[in-house]
Amino acid sequence: MPTAFFERQKQARWRTAYLLLLFTGVVLGLLVVLNGALLFALEPALLMGGARGVSMGEAVSGHATVLSVATGVALLGLGFFTARMALRLRAGGRVIAVDMGADAVQAATTDPAERRLRNVVGEMALAAGVIAPGVYVMQREPGINAFAAGFAPSDAVVVVTRGALDRLERDELQGVVAHEFSHIVNGDTRLNTLLIAIVHGLEALAISSGDHVGARHGGHRPPATLVLGWAAYVAGLLGVLCSRLVKAAIVRQREWLADAAAVQYTRYPEGLAGALKKIAAGRRLGSALLAPRRREVSHMLFAPGLGFADEWPPLLASHPPVARRIEALDPRFDAGDLDAIRDAMLDAMRRRAQEAGEEADDRATPAAESVLAPGADTVTHTALIAAATGALVAGSDQARALHAGVPGRLSAAARSRDEVAALVLCLLLADDAVIRRQQLDAVESCLGGGVRATVAALLAEYGRPVQPRDRLPLLELALPTLADVPEDDARRLIAAAARIARLDRIDGRIRVHAYALLRLLQIRLQAHAHGHARADASPLYRVLDSAAVVMALFAWHAHAGDHTLAEQAYARGMDAMLVPRAPAFHVPDDWVVALTGSLRSLEGLDADGKRCLVTGLLAVVVGEDGVGANVAELLRVVTVSLQFPLPLVLPGDALVADAT
Structure with missing residues (x-):
């Protein structure tokens, strides 16, 4: 398949x-x-x-x-x-969302269905390797539908109807959201x-x-x-x-592509097929929208928003026939089953009405758990092949690690608008107790005693400074919440984080993990505040010197400063990039300034150039026993800077090339 x-x-x-x-x-x-x-x-x-x-x-x-x-x-x-x-x-996409009458879903929402939606969107952001988009709900739409909008992943939003929240099971909702993420990753939102x-x-x-x-x-x-x-x-x-x-x-062509990609992300075609079956069972009200401006976004929707697709002339239909989409996902599909699905939906609606006011259980269904829990102790990635071919592989292992492996108290703080800043600062605390006290004093100086107390409480709950394998997942979990923070507060947080990072230095420079977390924080908060980056235009050969700097620093940190091993890894990476005459291996004295400047030069790199660069970076560490913390965090900085979709790689993961 x-x-x-x-x-x-x-x-x-x-x-x-x-x-x-x-x-x-x-x-x-x-x-x-x-x-x-x-x-x-x-x-x-x-x-x-x-x-x-x-x-x-x-x-x-x-x-x-x-x-x-x-x-x-x-x-x-x-x-x-x-x-x-x-x-x-x-x-950005929020303009279209607001025009359609959608409301933003805040991190602190108490609606169980909306909390479930935010969790699913967060999981899919990790699986797709993109910035978590804004989440909106069209509260007055009873049909099952959704769309993604935005010029780039950095300003994208995912909009879901209330009908989809109320009538879809978790694995079905996950399939719909994965479909929309494909549109974000493949540039369909910009095209639309x-x-x-x-x-x-x-x-x-x-x-x-x-x-x-x-x-x-x-x-x-x-x-x-x-x-x-x-x-x-x-x-x-x-x-x-x-x-x-x-x-x-x-x-119609992009919808086929998005359905295929959704299966890649979730590895569970039954979820997406189940959502489409419920739409087919609903007939005219299955996916239809009531919003006055529905025609303007009809081509962006998950399913037909102007009426049932099969009743439109084929050339004017905005989507492939729902039945054909179902058959592509479930060859055993029988249209006669739709009556039973319709009856089950009506029973569920009656039951939900009777249980109104009771909080729904947001835990995944057994089917969804099978999607997110492949049962492997050591996470392996086929990211090299993904980068080389442009075919993304689901990051479901990382999504599972994020939602199941992160300590509960810290996970709750990542979703709390009141505590999320303290959590981010907690990720920067040093192992050395003396430096850690200085950092806590700096927190109080920058943001007040209340934030310091929260940081100290989170540290005590965790029992020690946050370990490398938990740092990236916690930051990824916190970023959607930080998007709801006022811009002035976000700037103060970045300033405080930079001051804390400077207190924990090695060889006169901040540590790699502090640099990575700071850059990710800056990139993503600026993206949420100011929209999309410039268009991709530059071929790789025009910025080869900057790419060589990134490759050299990546190889250097991957091999703990061993010049011989780093040079060999650099050569391996440049070969994977298919560079005929690569610049000589050289590690800049001030790697922080060099890496930051090089990444800015590479922001306008075209899609093929990005793919070549990431392929080369991954070739540096493919076959190693486990990815080091510095490598995992630097890799995330590079892919986020380039807006290149790559599933999250965590410290200790094995990176392998899949022969298939």
Whole structure:
């Protein structure tokens, strides 16, 4: 089954690239129609033909300037309306979520269903290796649906309907969320946002053409003007229709890809299939939305939001037929089972109404536990193959470690808006008791005695400074909560953390784990506050020197400063990157400044370059008995800086290349 899913992903990507070319064709066709109408308006003799008429070539050459101006005006108009919408959506997925009437789910929510949703989103963020997105719920939507929105993983949100929360079991909800995470990881959210802007531009151009040229208000305008107005208006509407056809075709391909990726993340196709079966059983109300602006986001939804997909003409359907999606996940599916599913859903709704007010158990169902608990004592990763091929492997082991292995008191603090800052500072406390007292004094100086007391209480609960294997999971668990903290408080927290980190130095510089935690904190809080990073554009060869610095420092820290082993590991990594003439191995004197500067230079690296770099980094440590703490934390810094989706690697994990 995994091979089949990977093949479907590859095919869907190629088809999407082909279909995107059709959008260009739509715009070109629109320009041809507009220019043709303009020619006939300027040269009525074109309609006469024969000896009395004017040839098309003569008409074009005679009015070349006018046609050029008209083409420019049309392109400027389309560009203006499209850019205006794109700029509005640039603020991130939360703009679309709010437009759809969704409410943000806070970390401190007391709603059991919302807490379950946040937990599932956190697990999937680890599995996908991306920043945990904002979580929103459309409280007034009884249908089962969801969507992801945003220009990049750093400003993405996941929006789920109330119907999905109330009617889906945990493993089914997990399948839906995993589907949406695929859209985030594969760049579909950016594509979908751009599609909103493009279609808006075409619609606005059509309406403005009709209003200003005379298609709607003919009055006493000259016949030629009326012809041109009607032509512009009709051409605009045809452009909208064609763009919607192309949009629907693109979306259908991406939905197949997202279903396949959801199975990769969860390794449990029954969960996603179960959610789709409940939608199919619900028929018209299965996934339909009530929001007035549902048409604008119809192409972003998990399932059809305008009515049942099977009742739409195939070319206009925004999603593949639900039955076909189910059959791809569950070949044993029988449509006759939907009646039983519908009855079970009604019984569950009645039972839930009777039990209103009682807190639901948020523990995973046995099926979901089987997804998150593969039963291995030593976590192994096929991350090298994942990075090399772009095919992500589920990080379900890490999700299990996060939710089951983290001490309960610290886990609760990570979800508490009042205690999350203290938890982050607790992760930076030194092993040395004297330095630790100095750090606690610094906490009190920066943030007050109350925060110091909470840090001390968490330290006492844990019994010792937080161990390496718990540091990254706790930080990942805390980051969604920190996203709810006001920006001024976040800045004070970063300043306090930097001061604490400087108190625990080795060879005059902060320790690797302190650097890693500080950088992750800065990157993710800035991403939540300021939106997405610049677009990927630079090929690897243009920033090879920066990549070499990152590789050298990674190899150096992976081998505890052993120059010979580090140089050998560096060569291994550069070979894996397929660099023919790699820069000589060199470790900068000030590794903190060098690494920070190099990572900033690499932020604009294109997708292939990112994949090559991460492949090389992983080649440095593949086959080792276990990944060291420095390596795991630096790897996380690199992948988060590059916005490269890679499941969380923890200290002690084994990293292996999967021959399959």
